[in-house]
Amino acid sequence: xxxxxxxxxxxxxxxxxxxxxxxxxxxxxxxxxxxxxxxxxxxxxxxxxxxxxxxxxxxxxxxxxxxxxxxxxxxxxxxxxxxxxxxxxxxxxxxxxxxxxxxxxxxxxxxxxxxxxxxxxxxxxxxxxxxxxxxxxxxxxxxxxxxxxxxxxxxxxxxxxxxxxxxxxxxxxxxxxxxxxxxxxxxxxxxxxxxxxxxxxxxxxxxxxxxxxxxxxxxxxxxxxxxxxxxxx
Numbered sequence: 625x626x627x628x629x630x631x632x633x634x635x636x637x638x639x640x641x642x643x644x645x646x647x648x649x650x651x652x653x654x655x656x657x658x659x660x661x662x663x664x665x666x667x668x669x670x671x672x673x674x675x676x677x678x679x680x681x682x683x684x685x686x687x688x689x690x691x692x693x694x695x696x697x698x699x700x701x702x703x704x705x706x707x708x709x710x711x712x713x714x715x716x717x718x719x720x721x722x723x724x725x726x727x728x729x730x731x732x733x734x735x736x737x738x739x740x741x742x743x744x745x746x747x748x749x750x751x752x753x754x755x756x757x758x759x760x761x762x763x764x765x766x767x768x769x770x771x772x773x774x775x776x777x778x779x780x781x782x783x784x785x786x787x788x789x790x791x792x793x794x795x796x797x798x799x800x801x802x803x804x805x806x807x808x809x810x811x812x813x814x815x816x817x818x819x820x821x822x823x824x825x826x827x828x829x830x831x832x833x834x835x836x837x838x839x840x841x842x843x844x845x846x847x848x849x850x851x852x853x854x855x856x857x
Contacts, residue, residue: 628652631832632848633840635808643806643848644668646676650719652850654732656806658778659710663701667712670697671779675716683718687727687791690716691779695787698780711780714789715746715804719852723796729789730778733810736794737801737822742815745794748807749777799856801828808845813838828853 628649634641642657642664655671657664674694678686694714702710713730726734726745734745751774775781777788796802801822813821813835821835822828832849839847 627828628850628852629827629829629832630848630850631829631836633836633846635843635845635847636840637844638846640665641846641848642668643808643846644672645804645848645850646672646716647850648676649852651675651678651716652719652802652804652852653714653716654804654806654848654850655712655714656730656732656808656846656848657710657712658775658780659702659707663707663710664712666701666707667698667710667780668714670694670701671712671714673697675714683720683725684791687716687718687725687789691727691729691787691789695779699783702780702783711775711778713749713775713778713806717802717804717852719796720793723793724802725791725793727789727791729787730775730781732804732806735803735805735818736796737803737819738797738799740819740823742803742819745792746790749775751776796854798854801851801853803849803851805849806845806847808843808847809836809839809849811839811845812842812847822851822853 640661644655646653655668657668671694675690713732715728715732718725728746731748
């Protein structure tokens with residue numbers, strides 16, 4: 625693996641960045657905290673810490689245990705009155721030979737860039753996506769819907785249920801780039817811009833910095849992205 629990096633910034637007019645991320649190969653992750661400036665960053669940080677503390681071993685078990693521990697930590701946080709409503713998304717990756725295992729809950733995303741084509745690997749766990757998949761509304765209506773950010777699944781979102789992330793393996797080839805990002809990134813950059821940024825001459829760190837800066841200037845949400853570019857050799 626040739627390069628791996630991250631970029632993150634708080635949204636315009638916000639007092640605190642409620643996103644968190646992890647770049648510690650073979651693991652990558654992003655988390656987007658919910659619950660306001662007082663609680664969101666704690667929830668996201670707890671989720672990332674749960675992943676970072678895993679001892680290794682089977683990647684499926686590692687990711688599943690990380691989400692179970694993250695759910696318990698976030699629910700414990702939310703049980704404190706001053707942090708009521710705390711929750712977070714998390715999209716995590718664990719590299720293995722020839723691929724990556726992805727675990728995902730919420731509306732942060734994972735993408736694979738291959739030969740100039742950006743493929744979204746995850747499905748957003750939000751109300752409007754469920755309505756769109758059922759044919760109730762179209763894509764344009766979904767993008768404008770007043771409840772477009774309402775999570776249907778997340779760590780801490782459903783106190784009575786165990787963490788239930790999507791968990792799957794994706795094949796990778798030399799030259800592929802894996803991108804994980806929060807919705808502050810994906811909502812403000814279209815795929816063409818993202819591909820152009822990630823394939824521009826220069827380092828991956830510089831590419832992510834420029835893309836995150838562009839997204840931050842267009843929206844008001846916190847913006848975080850992590851990426852790994854596999855060696856073409």
